[in-house]
Amino acid sequence: MVEDTRILRLKRGDQEALAEIYSEYREGFLHWITNTHQCTRDEAVEIFQHSILTFYENVVEGSFEGLKTAGIKTYIYSIGKNKLLGDYRKNMRISSTESVDAEENSEIVVDVEHIKSQKLETIKKAIQDLGDPCKKLLELFYFNNLSNDEIAEIMDYKNGNTVKNLKYKCIQRIKKAIEA
Amino acid sequence: MEDNLQLMDNYLQGNLDKEGLKSFDNKLKQEPTFESEFRDMRAIQVGAKASARLSTLANLESLESSIKERETIKIKYTMKKLVTVAASLILIATVGYFTVFNKTSITSGPNIYNEFYTSYNNYESTTERGGDAAVLLTLKDKAYSAYDSKDFIQSAALFSELLKTDKTAANYFYAGISNIEIGDHTSATTNLNSVTNNYEDLIAQSQWYLALNLLKENSETSKDEAMASLVDLALGESSFKLDAEKVLVKMGLSLTNDSDAVIIVVHERPKEDEGAPDGREMDSRGQRRFQWGQVVTPDGSRYKFFNDNPISGLYSGDTVRILVLRQPTGKKALGWAYIL
Numbered sequence: 001m002v003e004d005t006r007i008l009r010l011k012r013g014d015q016e017a018l019a020e021i022y023s024e025y026r027e028g029f030l031h032w033i034t035n036t037h038q039c040t041r042d043e044a045v046e047i048f049q050h051s052i053l054t055f056y057e058n059v060v061e062g063s064f065e066g067l068k069t070a071g072i073k074t075y076i077y078s079i080g081k082n083k084l085l086g087d088y089r090k091n092m093r094i095s096s097t098e099s100v101d102a103e104e105n106s107e108i109v110v111d112v113e114h115i116k117s118q119k120l121e122t123i124k125k126a127i128q129d130l131g132d133p134c135k136k137l138l139e140l141f142y143f144n145n146l147s148n149d150e151i152a153e154i155m156d157y158k159n160g161n162t163v164k165n166l167k168y169k170c171i172q173r174i175k176k177a178i179e180a
Numbered sequence: 181m182e183d184n185l186q187l188m189d190n191y192l193q194g195n196l197d198k199e200g201l202k203s204f205d206n207k208l209k210q211e212p213t214f215e216s217e218f219r220d221m222r223a224i225q226v227g228a229k230a231s232a233r234l235s236t237l238a239n240l241e242s243l244e245s246s247i248k249e250r251e252t253i254k255i256k257y258t259m260k261k262l263v264t265v266a267a268s269l270i271l272i273a274t275v276g277y278f279t280v281f282n283k284t285s286i287t288s289g290p291n292i293y294n295e296f297y298t299s300y301n302n303y304e305s306t307t308e309r310g311g312d313a314a315v316l317l318t319l320k321d322k323a324y325s326a327y328d329s330k331d332f333i334q335s336a337a338l339f340s341e342l343l344k345t346d347k348t349a350a351n352y353f354y355a356g357i358s359n360i361e362i363g364d365h366t367s368a369t370t371n372l373n374s375v376t377n378n379y380e381d382l383i384a385q386s387q388w389y390l391a392l393n394l395l396k397e398n399s400e401t402s403k404d405e406a407m408a409s410l411v412d413l414a415l416g417e418s419s420f421k422l423d424a425e426k427v428l429v430k431m432g433l434s435l436t437n438d439s440d441a442v443i444i445v446v447h448e449r450p451k452e453d454e455g456a457p458d459g460r461e462m463d464s465r466g467q468r469r470f471q472w473g474q475v476v477t478p479d480g481s482r483y484k485f486f487n488d489n490p491i492s493g494l495y496s497g498d499t500v501r502i503l504v505l506r507q508p509t510g511k512k513a514l515g516w517a518y519i520l
Contacts, residue, residue, distance in 0.1 A: 015236070018240075019243050022243055022244075031417070031418075035419050037303070038303050038350070038382075049237065049240045053240065056236060057233075119223055123228075124227045127231040128234070135231065135235075138224070139228055139232035139235065142225045142232070143228060143229045143233075144232075145193055167185075171185065175220060175224075178220065178223075
């Protein structure tokens, strides 16, 4: 099976690929969910956005790989359905906390829950305030899990070493914001 | 410092092997400064991921806004006085459809009803039956249970009772369907009108069943009212769009090109001073809210129009854009205008 090029583009953080997928499946999804699950159009849009975001995260994390034969549409629809079921069980919310699977093999776990929310907010704000290229670089590195070389190619830098140096400077600036 | 950063990044990206992980853990335990730095790095990683989610959601919301804006423009121009390119595209598609079939013979309302009416499955509520649980069923449970069992005489009676205290779109809707099933078309019209007059849910479903119910009644007035709902559905995006188009064709209606017209006379029912539903309070009388009148086109043809969704601020003398639904019966100027 030929992999949808949009999946490859998503892995590289291409937001246009996500917009294409959003536009392609939006109307059908809204139509389906409003007719089969009796929710309002606004609720349906919220569920669809959640489904697209979750789909994107799963593509980036690689968990879509095993299910890609089902197709993007089926995958997004199943996320939406699960989200609805979650809503009905009143367990729904778009999680803003982070899974700690990166530490599963480690003896020492720096639990995300222990990162004070105020500190997290400061960091998020600092990253947003820094803007590009820092924001994009850090997101590609930490969210999309891309290597310095891959980021260099996407952001048109000379090589991975340039990215590494820039990343270091960006992190120093965020640390200053934390300490301020 | 940079080496530490590289090490931490390798850890956070899962690039360390078993030995590397062990060494990393030891370093964390033995070097408080490194441990503190790592906590910061971990927080930055989480922050960067959260930032990426925020950025992505913002992009999706921006995209959604632009899609909604395009939809609003389409609706706006469908409801008001100018035709946009987007609306024209809809018209071209619709005109094409109706033109192809405009020689189809006319089918009577009751026959259309018989051909298109199908029972509507209950998606609203499920009830457990049997055993002691049956004793504990609420009035709502009983109503939906009777509906699920296709005991529509019972469900119509129970919904009628339920609606005295529990006025929801779903309860009105399923009451209306129960009424249709037992041939109580007057009550069905009242209940389905209550949905379209007061709620945002189940509108397309109510319009569809209302139209079929009115066609079953088979009077001239009910046919006009049915047509208004069907045109609304045919120009909309609900799951009833295609069926509504087919029914209009069965009614022998062909759609002409859009054109300008001037409002000659306009009425609205119920009038505002008669307590017309305005969204501020519940109106459960089930009186259909609509607007009707007459328009004249530049070539002097006069058509009556009938709007399911009254256009506020529409007065005699206003210029509007219309579609004309016409029956190929040969009668001069026989047709209905649909104001865009």
